[in-house]
Amino acid sequence: MTHTVPLSDIRVLHTLGPTGTNCEAAAKLWFDNRGIDGEVVLHPTLEEAATVMGRAPHAALLGCVVYPDLHTLVFSNLEQFSLADLFIMPTHDMVLASRTGEAPAVVSTHPAPQRLIPDELVPGGVQRRLVNSNAQAALDCVRGLSDGCITTLIAAEQHDLAIVKNYGPVPMGFSIHVPRMDAAPAAASKPAEQREASFDVV
Structure with missing residues (x-):
């Protein structure tokens, strides 16, 4: 059990x-x-x-x-x-952020909020780069793996990224x-103590 x-x-x-x-x-x-x-x-x-x-x-x-x-x-x-x-x-407020404040052409994003990225953001469309979390998206943007990211406001501020659009909470x-x-096995109940009955012989 x-x-x-x-x-x-x-x-x-x-x-x-x-x-x-x-x-x-x-x-x-x-x-x-x-x-x-x-x-x-x-x-x-x-x-x-x-x-x-x-x-x-x-x-x-x-x-x-x-x-x-x-x-x-x-x-x-x-x-x-x-x-x-x-x-x-x-x-947290969900944001589109970039290192420069310009609309990014390559955006790191967790799969869940990727539809926040408008396809018409830049001429020719945006390249989505999928990552494991919103916070990881911000880290990858800072490291130059993408131009921008969909992330949380707190992560964007932590990494000094510029907010392109704030979608709110x-x-x-x-x-x-x-x-x-x-489950630990139930403790077996002890058998009732057997007592030898004594009878007065009449």
């Missing part, structure tokens, strides 16, 4: 990084709302986060409902973890997945 870890026992949330992602903000909010001084551990992908989490007794995975292949992650791990909580939080759903633990 198995059981799931109670939400009240969670002290570590594994989720998508690097720092500046909406998942990181959601994980911090989840702990804050419960008055828990918890730890948020960031990973390049949710798939890696799930692997590292394993069946740690006080850890859980925080996902996002628009994460590509979240359904695959869930159905591939039915024996490893279970969906235990869902909540809605506005994302987006109401977003986040999920908490807790490990399924092997």
Whole structure:
């Protein structure tokens, strides 16, 4: 038999990084709302986060409902973890940013918000460069791997990128997945103590 870890026992949330992602903000909010001084551990992908989490007794995975292949992650791990909580939080402002402030021709973006990039942004259309997270998109832009990025406002400001367009916050759903633990076998009840009855012979 198995059981799931109670939400009240969670002290570590594994989720998508690097720092500046909406998942990181959601994980911090989840702990804050419960008055828990918890730890948020960031990973390049949710798939890696799930692997590292394993069946740690006080850890859980925080996902996002628009994460590509979240359904695959869930159905591939039915024996490893279970969906235990869902909540809605506005994302950071989502922005199109570039190093120069000019409209970028090559844009790094996570697959989920890529439709925020208008095809007519530059003559000849925009080349989309898919990456693992909004924060990673900002990092790749700074490193010169693209001219611009779709990212969060906090990540753009962290890397001194110029805002080309601010799309504002987006109401977003986040999920908490807790490990399924092997249940300890129930303690066998002790047989009633046998006592030798004594009878008075009449």
